[in-house]
Each structure stands twice: as C-alpha cells, then as structure tokens.
Amino acid sequence: MDFKRNPDTHFKGIDKLGKKEATEEIRALREGINYHDHLYYVKDSPKISDAVYDKLFQRLQDLEEAFPDLKTGDSPTVRVGAEPVSQLKKIKHKVPLLSLQASLDEKNIESFLKTACKKANSQSVKYVLEPKFDGLSVEVIYEKGRFKYGTTRGNGEVGEDISHNLKTIHALPLSLQHRDDAPATLAVRGEVFMPRDGFMALNKRRVERDEEPFANPRNAAAGLMRQYKSRQVAGKPLSLFFYEILALDGEQPPNHQEVLDQLSRWGLKTSPLNESAFSLKQIENYHRKLAEHRDHLDYEIDGIVIKVDDHSLREALGTRDRNPRWAIAWKFEPRKEVTQVEDIAVQVGRTGILTPVALLQPVDVGGVTVSRATLHNEGEVQRKDIRVGDRVRIIRAGDVIPEVEERVKQRGRKRGKIFKMPKRCPVCNSKVVREGAYHLCTAGLSCAAQLSGHIQHYAARDAMDIDHLGEKAADQLVRREMVHNLADLYALDTNDLKSLDGFAERSATQLYVAIQGAKKPRLDRFLFALGIPRVGRKVAKQLAGEFRSLEKLADASEGEIAKISGIGSEVAAATANFFADDNNREVLERMRKSGVRVQSMPRRGKQPLKGKTFVFSGGLDKMTRDEAKERVEALGARTTSSISGETDYLVVGEDPGSKLDEAEEKGVKRLDKKEFLKLLGNS
Template sequence: MKSIPSKNNSTSDLSRHTAASARAVKLRELIHVHDYQYYVLNSPTVGDSQYDNFLEELREIERIFPELITNDSPTQRVSGEPLTEFNTYTHSEPMLSLANAFNKEELLKWDKRVKDNSENKKIDYVCEPKIDGLAISLIYNSGIFSQGATRGDGQTGEDITANLRTIRTLPLRIKADTTSEIFEVRGEAYLSKSEFERINQERIKAEEQLYMNARNTAAGSLRQLDPKITASRKLNMFIYQLGYSSETQEFDYHFDALQWLQKKGFPINPLIKKFTKIDEVVDYCEKLEKQRDSLNYDIDGVVIKVNNLQIQKQLGVAGREPRWAIAWKFPAEQAVTKLQKIEVSIGRTGVITPYAKLEPVIVGGAKISMATLHNFDHIQKLDLRAGDDVIIQRAGDVIPQVVAPILANRKLGNVTQFMMPTTCPSCNSTVKKDLDNAAHYCSNSACPAQISRQIEHFASKTAMDIEGFGEERSKELVNLNFLRSLADIYTLKNHYSELIELPGYGEKTLKNLFIGIEESKKQPLEKLLIGLGIRHVGNETARLLVQSFKNLDNLTIATADDIAQIQGIGNVTANSIAHFFSIDRNQHLIKNLLDLGLNTSVNRQIIDGDLNGLIFACTGKFKTWSRSEFENLINSLGGRYSRTITKQLDYLVFGVDGGKKIEQAKALGINIINEDEFINYLAKQKDA
C-alpha cells in the first residue's frame, strides 16, 4: 500500500491534499473497474489482496481528508453491477459487503471498535465459514419458495428463480407460521469439490476444455438460461441469514434465527459456532484455516458477526459494510512462474499501465497468464525484470498480483530491465508523467487507443447498450478510421458500402449493428451521462444530475457550485463534471450528439413529479411503458423500484394480466392501483 499524505499545518498542506485527491480519484477508478470485472463479467483482473489494498488505501485517504469523500466512492456504497441475461431484481434491503481482517491484530482492533460503540460491553460472536460461492437471496410466500436472486451490486441483482429451484438442498416448501407470511433468507450457493471433480472428469471424456475452479463454475451454472444445464451441475447451498419478514418474527440473537431456519428445513453450515470471548474467535479462525483442505467445499475465510441483533442495529452500517460483522481472510495462495515480458496498455483517459505477461500457472484454481503492474514506480520498487522467476499470489477467486522476483534465481544475462516508453505505442505522441501521482499518460486526446476504449465504454451495457460494440470491434473501426469520436458511431451507416466489403461485416451483422445504434438514441439521459465517461459519474450521480437539471443544456452551463448544491454530490465530483463540460472538444461533442438526435433531456411527459423516495412495484403488461421503462421512470422521478412485494412497498401498479403479486400486496395492505390511476397520480404530483 502506498504511503498516505498526512494532514498537518505545514506549508506543504496544499501539495499533500492535491496528491491525496489525485490518488483517491485513481483508486476509485481502479476499484470501480475491478468491481465491474469481478461482479458483472465474472472475469476479475486483480487478486483479493491487491483489491483489499486498494480499498484500504482509499479508506485511509478519506479518513485523513474527509472532504475528499464522494457519493460514488466504493467506501460509501456496495460495489458492483448486475448482468443482463436475466430480469433485474431489487433487494428490499441491501446485500452488504464485509470489511476484512487479515490477522489477529486487525480482528482485535475490530472487536475494540465494536465494544467502544456498543452500550453493552459483553459481546457474543457467531463464527461462520466464508463459503467461496455466489451470494443469493430467497423469497418465501406462505411457505412456498417464490423468487430468488443473486447479490448483484447489493441493491439490484438477477432473478434466477428457475435455476435456484434445481438445487436439491433448497426447500421448495416449508411450514409457514401464517398463511400470509412472506420472508427472505440469504445464503451462498456453491459447487462441492467432489462435484467439481466429477464435472471435469466428464469433460475430459468428452474432450472438452476443463473448468478452472468451483466458484466460477457455480456462478456460471446459476446464470445458465436453460435450467436443465444448472440441474446437471448439482449445486449446493448454505443459508447464513434471516432477512425481512412480513410477520413479526422476533429474535434477540442471530444464532437463534439460524437455529429456527434449520428447524424449518434450511441447510445451515454445521461448523457455525458461537463464542463469548474474542480469543476463542481467533482460535476458531486459525483452526478452520488448517481444516479447510479437508472440507468438501472451498472457503476463503471466516465471517464473524455480533450475535445480539439489537447491538447490530445500534452499530449500524458504515458506507458499504456493516459495523457488526467482519471477514477474517485466509492468506493468499502463491505460485512461482516466469515473467516473460512487460507490456503496456492504454486506457480511455490516456493512462498507460504496464502489465506482466507470464508463463501460464495455476493459482487458486485459475490459470494465470497476465497480471497488472500498476505503474513504472511499482516495477522499480519491486525491481522486476523480464526473464525473472516471480512469485504470483492470488487470494480466493480474484486476479493475481506479482509479489516479488526471486533474486536468487536471477541470471543477469537472461533478464531485461523495463523502460517506460517515451512515445505512445498507439499514436507515437509524447508520454508524460502526472506530477500528482505515479501514472504515465499519452498526451494526445485523439489517440486511437484512447478513442477505441472510450467507444467501448460508451457502447457498453452500463451506458448506451449498443450490442456488437465490444473491445475488438471498437478497436478495428477506429484503426480503419471509420470512428474518430463518439459522435461518429451515429454516422457509421454512411459507410455501409465500405463496411460490407470487410470480413466479419455481413449484411445481417451490419443491419443488427445499425438497429442497435439507432435504438440507443432513445436511451435515457442518465445512460448518456455515464457513457460520456465523466470522472466520478456513475449510476447514482447520473440519476441525481438528471433529476436536478432535466436536460443536458442546463447541465453544460452549470457551475461547480451549482452542481455541488445537489444532495449526494460532493465538491470533487462537482468540479470534475463542470471541468468536463468546460472543455471545447466536449462541448463540440455534445452539440454533435444533440444534432444527431440523441435524447439529451428527460423525455417523458411528466418531468417535475417528485415521488419523494416512495417504493413502487408493478405486475402485468402496460399500454404506456415496457417494464424497464417503468423502472427508469420511477427512478428518474425520485422514487424506488422494487421487484418484490414487501411490507416496505408503497404502491403496486398493475396492468393487463397482473399476477400473484396482487394477492401478496392485498395480504400486506399495500396500495394497489392500475395504470391509468398511476398516470393520474403522476399528473397530480406535477401540479402540486
């Protein structure tokens, strides 16, 4: 971890603050990227330990300089975004992440914080093996399993009900205490070691490529569109928490709730234990680490929770993590391999990042052939050279880091020192070093590598969602000079006669590509803002900007002070947004996008309605909106959309062929209105 600039009264305060601000910006960008790769793509690119270092470093910067905390900081919210193969699902309560402890000292510090912030100084703890699987949420209605979802980004996941039904240890029916009872349980789906071995043996016989680890195989199994494939994988699960309940199911202790769930027929891990002393917790963690290889499932640590539920409420949540729970992480797995070559990649902001090309090696159940080296200073600090034997480490299921070279194995005639290029490998422009941090960057804003990355981001599912614009196609179209800016995407059809002659651009491919481009013009304004790649602007910030400014014209002339007035947007984010729109080439881009017909305003009849945080759900088919358009409408007007019926819901809006949600809502006494009544409700809100 880098050293954090201290806050003091010396004359160098300003430079320290500037350095801290720049480093925080970089860390947030890194963490957001790695969250996306880990949670959305299931293709992580850094190891657990490196990711944890990034997060701890950012948290320390924000502790020393609290004015640098931004609304979209990974420390302030649960990370991460859902995939799109399945319908989205909004959790009634966030599925939180956990802070980490890597040794006894860190666990004792957490224990002290818990006791210092609790009215009750006698704390019991519940210890649970940290299963290396996929977090899931299960909904039961009157004793029947009715819906299930993945964790996703903590707020929104994927509805994988059909696939979860195939898990034999999941009870499809339990004895309900009342006919109207609706409750949620949370747990971890996983693939046992023996089942993983069986699947790979079958793949050997079929001469198919082997799966690399059980965790990714389990995640991929639950994301199969065909439940028959999921069923063939024989997944398993453990339940670790009772969520919300429509009835007053009172428990004083977490351990009692687990015992109640076990009696109901839910699989609870038999290794879960309760302790009254923190030293007993440490002993448990150390013993379980020694025992992990003998278990028939993968674990990467221990989850420690405060047992008393009232104390849990008192302690609350800090940003993305509950204060009443922590994960003791086992040491990272390591392996030795050859560092074959050091190369560089260019990001959409021009930052040049060196990475290691490695002789493939298995670490933590995954084949590793590349690892980021972060920056030139990092390479110098480790004294890494191409040709070195190096130690690679990988914690759990996340991507590796190069720990160190094995100097005893180094033969000077067989290794090569790395020198950061002085000119950009893509455009030959001068490479400069950022004075505020260790990053090198290409000085040419028209660099083809930057533009292709910008286009890839703009067209991604997170932003404008243009199918067919992946990394390779973006790079190819830029290199062929068909695309030189984001606006060129929308004039690509003018090059049909040239494109049709190229390999891989048949008539059907081009037709689908052009349809996707044209459809993207209808994307809501918040998606466009994300696509522009403004630093610090994620989903939530984009939504707040649209809610406040209504159209892009208003936003482009807003000052940083204007933007900072919005609750939830800090000064750093406001300055970044105002700076983006002050740049001439960005102003030119916005004008072009407007002329090309993109949606640059809230394109709905009612733009001033304020739903004031009310929670809405829907069922059936609407005349006016699709399901996703209804969700976007609710969010844009300050409300919250839910896919489940809970007692927290304010309104259920139904259309034609409304389903069983209507009966569920009636049982809970929720307001139920039809589509026309909802439109009238919005009109009244507008006139109010």
C-alpha cells in the same frame, strides 16, 4: 407408493394410467426425488444409485409430458431449464441486504468484541463463527413453504430477479421440508458458489472451445446467475449455503444458532463448519484452523464471519449505513506464490491507459492457475524493480486479482534490462503521453484495443443504457470487424446482428431497436458514455452543467475547462485533448450524421436550495435515490453520503439506517417522504 427408501422402477405403461392414478404417482415421484436431492446435495449422503435416480426423474418427465396440466412450478423437472427471460427484473428486498465490515487486523476484531461486551454489560458474549464464502449473495423467498423467487443482492436495497437460474441448483429446495411449520412468507439469505472441481472442469471446456476462461469461481457463479437463458445454467456445478433469516411472518428465533438449526430443519443447506465461541482465543483458533484448511475445501472462502448470537443484543448494537455493528469479517492473508517472469507485455485498457502485465510461468495460487499478473504502472515496476527473467512472489489481491508483490532475489544471476513504457501504443501505434503515474494512448475512439471496452461502457446503464449490448456482443462486433468505432453501431441492421453468436430474430431486433433508441441522450450521460479519461459521472455532470451543449464544450480550451470549480488540471487537459483529436472529432461527426442528437442541458433556474446539504437514508416511493439527488442538486443543493455538522436535511425513506440516530444526535432536521416532496414542490 413410496419412492424414498426402496424405489420400484418397474412402472406401469403411461397409456394405461388414468388422471387420478397419474396425479398420485407424480406426487409420490416429486416427494421421492426431492428427498434424494436433499440427501445428495445437502446432506452429502446419497441412498440410491445414479441409475435409479435417473429412472425416477425420467418417469416424472414422461408423466408431466403426458399430463401437462399436472406440471407445477415447484416440480424437480424445472431444474433442467425454462424458457429464457427477456430481462432481469428489479425487485426490492424484504429488508436491506447489508454488507459486512471486513478487516485483516486482529486489533479491529478485539475492538468489535469489546464493543459487544460493553453493550451487553458482560465479560462474555456468545458468538457464532462461520466461513466467509467467496460467492454471490442472494435473497430467496418462500411462500407457504414453496419457492417463490430469488434475487441478487444488487445495491443492498434492490436486486435482480434470478429465479429461473436459482431453480436449476439442486441444493435449493423448491419446497421446504416440514412445510406445515413454515411461515406464510419467509425471506432467507444465502451464498451461491461454484465448487472448485466443477470450476476447473468448466474452465477446461471453455478453453477447449476457444472461449475466455472465468477468472475465478466467484465470477463464474455470478456470470451464470445473471444469464437470461436458464438452459445455459442448468447442469452447471453450482451450489449454495444459507446463513440468515431476513424476514418472516411471525417471531424470529431468539438467537442465531437457533436460526441455523431452523434453516437446516427446513432443508436449507447450512455450512458444517459453523461453530460457537465465547472468547478472542476461541475465535483466533477458528480463524487459524480455517486458514490452514481453506485449500482443502471444495469451495472458496476468504475469511471468517463473527456474529453476535443473541438477537436482542444485535438490536441494541444496531447497524451503520452499509453494515451491521453485530457482525464483522476477519479476512485471511491473501495467498502468495513464487514463479518466473517470462515477459512484460503492455495492455491497453478501455480508457486508453497502458498497463504493464507480467507474463508468468503458470503457477498455482490457492487452487487457481495464474499465468499473468498486473504490474499497475511504470512507477510500480521500477519501485519493485521487476525485470524479465526475475523470480517474483505472486499475491491474489483481494484474494482474486493476481499481482506481483515483490522480486525474490537470486544470487549470481545476470538480470534483464530495466523495463520502460513504450512511446507508441502497441496496438494502434498512436503517440503515448504520460499523465501523472499513468501512460495513455492518445487515439481515443479509434484505437482497436479500446474499442470493445468503449462499446460496453457506451452501452452501460449509467451511460447510453443500450440493453443487450454486453461483453460478448461487443467482442464479436470488434473481432468480426463489423464496428471500427462508436459511430458504426448506428449503421448496423438486424441482419448484421442476427449473425452474432447467441442472437436470433427477436434478440437481434431488440438490440437494433435499443441502439436506434439511443440517439437523443442528455449531454451529461453522453459525455460519460464517451469514456473520456478521468471524466466519470460526477465530472460529466459538472461539465454538462457549465457548458450546456456538446458544441460549446468541444470548442472550449483547456484553460476554460480548468476554470470550473472542482475540475483539476488533469481532467481539463484530458477533456481538451479528447475533443482536439481529429479522429475523435470525425467519429462524433459521423454519429451526428447517423442521427445522434445530444440534448443540451436545460438552463439553470432559480436555486432556492443553494448552500444546503442533503443526506438520504432509506427508499423513496416515487423516485430512486439518484433521481432525488439530481432534483435537489438542480435546485442548487449539495448531497453527501454521511451526516456531518454541515448537513442541513436528512431525507428519511423506507427502512432508514443508523443515519436517523446520527441526525438526532447532531440536531439535523429530518424530512419524511411527504415533507421532502413538498419541499421540492415549493422550490
């Protein structure tokens, strides 16, 4: 039974099949469908019609329904979506997923090449050139040639399990080709992306359904990959390219070109634009060629990646803390276009910062229709002298966020009025104050424009850590006027939450329990959660450590706050103004009446590590790096991210980076995990 070359779609009745016959047909169907998936999604050269493919797929679904014990986790039918997961689990990567040093400056590329040649003691080094994809970086694990799981990059050391969504992407093989030669365990790195035509079609549907369109293909791909329900992802226009073997049982190929060849042999899609080079001139030609053709590709790229081919030379070059020394990204100049400013609106952000936004005649900027662009602040508008009616050049900053780069002069045309920021908030009519370059709405927790963002920030992992309270839920709570301030969150019941789109009995109960469970926060987390202007996590810790209770901080004067070491006058003013506002005090009192009890910070004990500076490298078994930093900071120490002459200790965990070498060069004492825990115990 062969469904590869000339598939026969005249099938025997399922009721006439025995289990042995069904097992053989299911095996052949899976093999045939995987073969045609590879031709269509990876090789771009289909051999059968869509109608024939659909018949094969439907037959497989029917057989697996009739013989459910024969369905397996790597069957092509899993691509239609599975049961939703309750959360995205955290998984540690096989090896750290490093980020790339990126540059727009050709001089930095020359310097990179010189370093590689010097280390190789050669005038010429072979490089592999690849497009720099603008997508979502993922790690994919195969065991015995079968897909095991896949994760996001996360923080480089730990990612989120998105296996259920990756399985829906047809370009991802659930079983490797030539599986008999595959290592027992294989970890590969790739980039999930959304093709441009699929992105435009998806956004059109979202606009038709009165939903917020995705800003760009990268955001669309990342948003879909982090969905709990894979049925919402199945069928969406997603694909991926693979470009690195991270780890495997056995020997790595000796160079990167052979890695790419091996990935292709296993059926893992690699970019057809990859090339080799031996000189700066060849690299310049490749960079120019891709820059000229990027708008004709069906996916977004924002530069090229230059990689040393020889793995032994890579090992000699080593890595920095966050990126390898054997690879660099040479970015393209951002796309620029010219259009007209129809109006200048003022947007109120989560923290109350007012931002002028140019409303534009829609313009295509690198395949993306842009109808608005940020002007940052009043000073920026005046410096660039932007007025309503002006012609302006739009740039996608970082190749993503549209902003007005400059005004295009028009001779003989009368210009509009000079722009000025409003004195009252355009949303709640509260007073607007200026702090440095920015203008702020003083309403704080009671400004409707800030509320959805306040809720999302309040619920964030580093703040109150309220699961299931994301952007969609927050927007609905505000839009339906179910929540007018943060205190209203604690008055919601499961029936209220069940009325939200996308919520059922179980998810509503989970969110209710999560909200009610967030009633005893530690002071520093609560201060950060409130979204006080200029009070980030570090400042929140400083304030909490100094005042220890919410009541003492709320009653403190601006002068008392400013006395704290490291707290500037702007932070002190923003904090004092926040707690002096009657509306904010009313919200905090209502939260107290709802049962919110902010936990005072514990008294500082002895500080035996005062004056010591710690740096961490690698993972620790018994605690996260942030927890380890908190432990030593509580004992009086200071933590930094880089080795310097002031560093006293380098704590070395699993898979340490280049800091280990730097510590040895500078004579910094190193502590392994056991020694570090002993130091904490003794302190």
